[in-house]
Amino acid sequence: MENTLPLHACQFHKLLSLFNRAHLFIHSTALACLIYYRAFYLFQDPETRTAPILPWLLVFASEMLLSFDWLLSQAFRWRSVSRTVFPERLPSDDKLPAIDVIICTADPDKEPTVDVMNTVLSAMALDYPPEKLNVYLSDDSGSDITLHGMKEAWKFGRWWVPFCKKYGIKTGCPEAYFYGGNDENSSSEFMADKEKIHEKYEIFKQRVKTAKGNHKVASTSNRDHSAIVEVIYENSDEGAQEDERVKMPLLIYVAREKRPAYPHRFKAGALNVLLRVSGLISNSPYILLLDCDMYCNDPASARLAMCFHCDSQISPSLAFVQFPQKFHNISKNDIYDSQYRYVFTTLWYGADGLKGPIMSGTNFYIKRASLYGKSMPKDLAELRISFGSSNEFIKSVHQDYKPRISNSEELPSPVLQKETKVLCSCTYENHTKWGKEVGFMYGSVVEDYLTGFILHSRGWRSVYLDPSRPQFLGSSTTNLNDLVVQGTRWSAGLIDVALSRFCPFIYGLLRMPFLQSMLYAQLAFWPLFQSLPALCLATIPQLCLLNGIPIYPQVSSAFFGIFLFNFVSVLSKHLLEIIVSASGNSIRTWINEQRIFMIRAVTCNLNGSLDSVMKKIGVREASFMLTNKVVDDEQVTRYQMGIFDFQTSNIFLVPLVTLVTLNILSFFGGVIRMIVFKGTGRNAIFLQVILSLYISVVNYPVIEGMVVRKDRGRVPLSVTLLSATFSSIFLVLGSFIIMY
Ligand SMILES: O=c1ccn([C@@H]2O[C@H](COP(=O)(O)OP(=O)(O)O[C@H]3O[C@H](CO)[C@@H](O)[C@H](O)[C@H]3O)[C@@H](O)[C@H]2O)c(=O)[nH]1
Ligand SMILES: [Mn+2]
Numbered sequence: 097m098e099n100t101l102p103l104h105a106c107q108f109h110k111l112l113s114l115f116n117r118a119h120l121f122i123h124s125t126a127l128a129c130l131i132y133y134r135a136f137y138l139f140q141d142p143e144t145r146t147a148p149i150l151p152w153l154l155v156f157a158s159e160m161l162l163s164f165d166w167l168l169s170q171a172f173r174w175r176s177v178s179r180t181v182f183p184e185r186l187p188s189d190d191k192l193p194a195i196d197v198i199i200c201t202a203d204p205d206k207e208p209t210v211d212v213m214n215t216v217l218s219a220m221a222l223d224y225p226p227e228k229l230n231v232y233l234s235d236d237s238g239s240d241i242t243l244h245g246m247k248e249a250w251k252f253g254r255w256w257v258p259f260c261k262k263y264g265i266k267t268g269c270p271e272a273y274f275y276g277g278n279d280e281n282s283s284s285e286f287m288a289d290k291e292k293i294h295e296k297y298e299i300f301k302q303r304v305k306t307a308k309g310n311h312k313v314a315s316t317s318n319r320d321h322s323a324i325v326e327v328i329y330e331n332s333d334e335g336a337q338e339d340e341r342v343k344m345p346l347l348i349y350v351a352r353e354k355r356p357a358y359p360h361r362f363k364a365g366a367l368n369v370l371l372r373v374s375g376l377i378s379n380s381p382y383i384l385l386l387d388c389d390m391y392c393n394d395p396a397s398a399r400l401a402m403c404f405h406c407d408s409q410i411s412p413s414l415a416f417v418q419f420p421q422k423f424h425n426i427s428k429n430d431i432y433d434s435q436y437r438y439v440f441t442t443l444w445y446g447a448d449g450l451k452g453p454i455m456s457g458t459n460f461y462i463k464r465a466s467l468y469g470k471s472m473p474k475d476l477a478e479l480r481i482s483f484g485s486s487n488e489f490i491k492s493v494h495q496d497y498k499p500r501i502s503n504s505e506e507l508p509s510p511v512l513q514k515e516t517k518v519l520c521s522c523t524y525e526n527h528t529k530w531g532k533e534v535g536f537m538y539g540s541v542v543e544d545y546l547t548g549f550i551l552h553s554r555g556w557r558s559v560y561l562d563p564s565r566p567q568f569l570g571s572s573t574t575n576l577n578d579l580v581v582q583g584t585r586w587s588a589g590l591i592d593v594a595l596s597r598f599c600p601f602i603y604g605l606l607r608m609p610f611l612q613s614m615l616y617a618q619l620a621f622w623p624l625f626q627s628l629p630a631l632c633l634a635t636i637p638q639l640c641l642l643n644g645i646p647i648y649p650q651v652s653s654a655f656f657g658i659f660l661f662n663f664v665s666v667l668s669k670h671l672l673e674i675i676v677s678a679s680g681n682s683i684r685t686w687i688n689e690q691r692i693f694m695i696r697a698v699t700c701n702l703n704g705s706l707d708s709v710m711k712k713i714g715v716r717e718a719s720f721m722l723t724n725k726v727v728d729d730e731q732v733t734r735y736q737m738g739i740f741d742f743q744t745s746n747i748f749l750v751p752l753v754t755l756v757t758l759n760i761l762s763f764f765g766g767v768i769r770m771i772v773f774k775g776t777g778r779n780a781i782f783l784q785v786i787l788s789l790y791i792s793v794v795n796y797p798v799i800e801g802m803v804v805r806k807d808r809g810r811v812p813l814s815v816t817l818l819s820a821t822f823s824s825i826f827l828v829l830g831s832f833i834i835m836y
Contacts, residue, residue, distance in 0.1 A: 101185050103403040108449070109176040112676065116173035123665050127163045129658045133649065134159065146780065147645045151636045151834050155647055158629035158636075165625035166666070168618035171611045172442065175449030179561055181403035183396065193405065194228040194380035195398055195461070198370045200363055201388035202236035203318060206722050209241055210304050211571075212388040213249040214271045219386065220253050220345050221260040221268035223395035229345035230378040233388075234366045238321035238351035244307045246349045250328045252300040258342040259293045260395065269391035270297050272424065272569070319360075323353040323520035325373060327508055346378060350520065358522040361531060362720035363457075364543035368535040371467060372484075372519040375492040376512065379499040380464065387458040389725050390421070390570035397567035401461035404559050415556035416462035416548075418453045420444065423572035429684060429738040431797075432579050433692045434572035437685065441677035444560050450612045452558030454619065455548025459568045466556050467547075468493055469534045484528040488515050539596060541720050542589030546598065549616050553607035571725055574735040577744035580700040582723045587623035587704020588711070594620035595712060623701035630697035634755045634791060637784045638762035639830045644769055646780035659783060691794050698755055699748040734809050740797045741809035746818070753811055753819035754826075756791070756798045761823065763788035 134156040137145065186192065197219045201212045212233070219231045235242045252270075260268055263286055267273040274294050279286075328347040352369040354360050361368075367385070374380070382405060384398065401417040404410060420440040430437075444453040472493070473479045479490045491497050508516075518524060525531065531538035537546040548558065561567075573579045597603060600620050604613030618625075640647045649655035671686045678685060710716040734741045742749060766785035770778045792799065801811040 101182070103183075103185055103407045104179055104181045106177050106179050109178065109445075112176055113174065113449075116170070116176075119665070119669060120170050120173070123662070123669075124167070126658055126662050126665065127166075129655070130159065130662060131163075133655045133658065147640065147647055148834050151640050151645065151647060154632050154636050158632040161625050162629045165618065165622065168614050168621075171450070171614035171618065172446035174446065174611055176445045177449040178445060179448070179559060181400050181561065181563075183399040183403055186399060186402055186406060189225045189228075192225060192228060192399075192402060193382055194230070194378065195222075195224060195382045195384055196374045196378055196380040196464075197222070197229070197231045197384045197386060198234060198367065198374065199232065199386045199388055200234045200236070200366055200370075201242060202363075202366075202722055204237055204239050204241045204308065205726075207388050207725050209245040209308060210271070210301050211725065212242065213245045213300075213304060214269045215386060215388050215391045216246065216249050216347070217253055217256055217270055218268035218392040219384070220347065221257050221265070221395055222345075222392055222398050223261075224398040226257075226343040226345045228380070229398075230348065230374065230380060231345050232348045232350055232370055232374055234370045235349065235351045236354070236360075236366050237318045238324060238354065241308050241311055243324065243326065243349050243351075245304045246326075246328050246347065248300050248303050248307075250344075250347050252296055253347070254344065255293055255296050257344060259289060261342065263289070266394050266565075268395050269393065269569075272391065272393070319354055319356050321351065321354055323517050324349065324351040325508075325513065325516040325520060326350075327377075348373075348377060350516075352520040353517075353522045355522050360522065361538045362541060362543070362718075364531060364536040364538050364547070367543070368525070368530050369520050371464070371535050372486070372489055372524075373516050375464070375489055376516055376519065377499060377508070379492050379497055382461050383464055384461050385458055386568070387570065389723075390458045390568050392567065393422075393424075393569040394563075394565050394567045398461070400561060400563065400567065404561075405461065405463065410557075410559075413555065413557050414463065414559065415466035415551045416452075416455065416460045416558045418444070418456055418558055418560050419459040419567045420560075420562050421456055421459060422566035422569055424569040425571050425574060425732075427574075427736045427738065428680070429688070431688055431692075431735065431738050431740060432574065432576065433689050434574050434579070434735075436572075437674070437678055438689060440562070442673050445562075447612075447615055448558075448560035450615065451552055451609065453560040454616075455544040455551070455558070457542075457544035458570070460558075466551055467535050469529060470554055481527075482529045482534055484519075484524050484530065486515060486519055486524075489519060539598070540589045540592040541585050541718065542593070545590065545619065546593055549593070549598065549600065549604070552612065552616075553604060573723060575728075575731045575741045575743070576695075576748075577741070578724050580696075580703070580744060580748045581721055583696055583700030584704040584707060585721055587701045588707040589704075590620050591623055591705050591708035592711070594624070595708065623705045626693070626697040627702040627705055630694060631702065631755075633787070634694075634698070635758060635826065635830075637787055638758050639827065639834060641762045641769070641781055641784040641788065642765040642827060643831055643834065644773075644777070644781070645834070646784070648780075648783035650776055651779040651782050652776075656783070687794065691797070694791070694794065695752060698751050702751065703747060730808070734807075739809065740801055742798075742801050742811045742815075743809060746815060749811065749815050750818055750822065753798060753802065753815055754822045756795045756802075757816075757819050758823040758826065759788045759791040759795075760799065761827070763792055 137152060199215055199219065201207050216231060216233055222229060233242070233246060256270055259265065263281055265273060267276060274297060326349045328349060350370060350373050352366060374383070397419060404414055404417050421436065423435055426435045447453045469482055473482055476490070483490055483493060528534070536543050537550055540546045552558070573582055593599070600613050600616035604616050637647045648659055670689070671682065674682045674685050674689070707716060711718060731741050763785060766781055766788060769781060770785060798811065802816045
């Protein structure tokens with residue numbers, strides 16, 4: 097009889113959820129009072145109004161948007177859960193399903209080949225039966241350097257994988273292993289082996305680097321090259337000794353065809369090609385997806401994920417098991433919130449309590465069949481419309497298909513080679529459902545969010561697993577420029593979805609539970625719902641303050657308490673969530689996150705939203721600006737020391753510095769007015785003074801960058817001057833507009 101003990105357990109965070117619901121109730125009541133106060137004003141006799149109607153309406157609209165966004169975000173707080181797994185109860189190895197690992201890379205200049213190969217090697221070292229593990233690298237640049245790197249990785253892997261297995265090495269990424277330094281084993285045999293492997297690793301690295309040095313790629317080759325599919329197989333003397341040979345997973349290099357005249361759909365396009373090619377070659381029922389900068393930090397993840405996929409109760413509706421993105425390069429005082437704490441420790445736990453976390457691009461084990469569309473067509477004509485013209489691929493979508501290569505010693509037949517090239521061609525998807533209903537979805541550069549959304553709306557679910565030892569570790573953005581470039585892409589991608597036919601308010605509400613569609617809506621609209629109010633609340637109350645116009649209730653009013661309560665309630669709730677979710681210095685994390693929310697709102701969220709709108713009206717083209725993975729030592733040092741690096745484009749920096757300048761000006765202006773004003777006039781502008789002060793204090797690093805610092809990472813003088821000019825123009829023009 098089968099093992100009947102459960103493979104996993106789920107814990108509902110009862111206390112936290114109860115608290116969240118109570119907070120939801122109290123805070124909404126306070127928000128209702130605030131809305132009453134704002135709306136009531138509009139019906140007052142114009143003679144008795146203390147402020148002109150335009151700024152009042154702008155501030156009111158911003159408060160409504162923020163409140164609405166807050167209300168949506170409560171979906172993430174309704175039902176938090178966490179999960180544990182019992183991999184020791186899994187069936188024996190011969191009963192485990194096979195896994196295809198797909199790793200994406202796109203540019204050997206921006207994504208150093210040695211790092212990519214480290215990810216490949218870490219995947220090869222996963223603790224899983226080797227004959228059931230197939231590792232694919234998708235190379236969107238079609239570069240010789242990468243292919244050469246793969247061959248070298250294979251050779252080194254023949255030493256590395258057995259070494260990891262023999263000594264139960266956890267860190268399967270050689271670079272992290274040799275330079276991370278934490279060994280439990282001190283036996284002399286181990287030490288000798290380790291030294292030998294370390295030497296081989298250095299040789300491997302040197303070879304990969306030399307190949308790069310010898311090879312200059314033309315920058316256009318990224319967009320114009322033919323398809324290459326190569327099963328990496330090497331049988332030279334450089335490999336391990338015959339008797340030492342351990343069975344290795346299959347390693348396959350795939351570069352799809354790319355031509356300038358054909359859209360290549362960025363990462364989603366690459367993934368769909370890989371779905372097809374892997375379908376033909378190994379056709380494993382489960383797929384692990386990895387970005388090239390995300391290595392396996394623990395070989396156990398495959399088995400942990402199988403605790404869900406092998407559970408016959410939840411497996412039929414389970415699309416993917418998502419692990420968090422964690423990063424190896426986070427400093428103690430993480431000034432940019434590079435770890436995305438909020439997303440991976442607050443939001444995703446909450447989403448898991450509904451129908452599962454949002455797909456997060458990398459680190460998830462997905463069921464292949466879930467990507468093959470809503471329902472399986474019955475006849476061949478329909479199958480061809482869905483999947484394209486390859487009969488061989490169509491055969492592979494049926495469960496009983498036997499993969500074409502079953503072990504690493506076998507070479508692909510010429511027929512198979514020809515067929516895989518067809519599947520990689522840039523015309524293969526024409527007039528098919530790829531990217532629209534089948535595979536990873538096109539239409540947004542956040543292909544992960546959109547694909548997960550479509551899967552969830554078809555009734556699939558996902559689960560979130562966040563074991564104490566990070567199963568995957570990546571490199572995060574550690575400077576302002578990389579952060580805003582990445583953030584702009586995400587924001588644009590999310591707004592693309594928000595403004596498309598997949599808008600979660602309509603498409604989601606009709607297809608998924610209410611709370612789940614709220615959670616998707618909150619994320620999709622988040623760039624807009626953050627940036628517009630932030631822009632307004634960092635300018636309008638300040639403009640009014642300098643003109644002596646009160647926009648908030650005066651200190652003696654009962655509504656003053658309501659406003660203060662709302663402000664304190666949101667801030668303290670945020671602090672509490674940090675205390676619950678993270679270890680370390682909570683207050684510091686809290687300030688860092690408050691600051692980065694504000695900075696993001698007026699830089700990348702704003703820019704990304706604009707980008708998306710401009711694409712809609714046809715002024716801009718879709719693009720996928722890769723996140724930089726080449727380390728700049730000077731910038732890293734600043735990040736490690738907790739010092740902001742303001743070297744970024746003026747499109748981002750000028751609005752930020754302008755807003756901070758404006759708030760400093762209005763704070764001092766306000767203080768002077770409070771000294772000069774007597775009685776109610778003073779009371780009436782108090783909250784505006786506090787708001788300007790709060791914004792200035794939280795953004796102190798910007799001020800420091802403008803006036804104190806002299807290093808390269810400071811705010812350039814030209815930006816400070818430009819920003820001062822902009823804020824003066826705004827103040828003068830704005831004063832005219834609100835007065836009349
Ligand atoms: O045309 C492309 C563009 C990108 N990539 C790969 O996609 C991955 C993610 O790109 P990266 O530049 O690292 O972007 P990030 O912002 O760090 O990635 C986050 O955001 C992406 C969506 O925008 C998700 O796909 C990722 O999984 C998620 O980690 C990398 O492995 C790239 O090589 C391709 O294969 N082809
Ligand atoms: Mn990345």
